[in-house]
Amino acid sequence: MKVIFKPLAAVSLLFFLSACATTSSELEPEDLLQDRAQARWDALVARDFETAYEYLTPGYKQQQTVVNYAVSMSGRPVIWTSGNVREVVCENEQKCTVRTDVGYRIPGGPTGINNMRMSRVIDETWLKLAGEWWYSPD
Numbered sequence: 111m112k113v114i115f116k117p118l119a120a121v122s123l124l125f126f127l128s129a130c131a132t133t134s135s136e137l138e139p140e141d142l143l144q145d146r147a148q149a150r151w152d153a154l155v156a157r158d159f160e161t162a163y164e165y166l167t168p169g170y171k172q173q174q175t176v177v178n179y180a181v182s183m184s185g186r187p188v189i190w191t192s193g194n195v196r197e198v199v200c201e202n203e204q205k206c207t208v209r210t211d212v213g214y215r216i217p218g219g220p221t222g223i224n225n226m227r228m229s230r231v232i233d234e235t236w237l238k239l240a241g242e243w244w245y246s247p248d
Contacts, residue, residue: 140198140206143236143243147208150245151193159183167237167244188214191227204238
């Protein structure tokens, strides 16, 4: 079988492949933040507060130790049962709002309520500092 080299086809293929390849610096902030915010919620649902702590802004972590954060989070009167990032809306390249569908239950509530599964949508602020996205609690 004889292979015929076609320069135009080769150049077209190179242009096509370079258009498909993207680096993290070429991705939109929404795309970069989607996975990071979801990973944080996955940690919260799993009650892995040490991992969730890693997504907090550096300034917050200077004021709150991981142990204090974990104690505070585990003492909340709510248990998260799900967290699914719905959308990310960015004001600019440094500040975005992450909208998440959160499922939860209240175990210490009155009979009947403690078994109810509830949900709501929450908005969270995320900031890009030193090239990385961080969750900024209110």
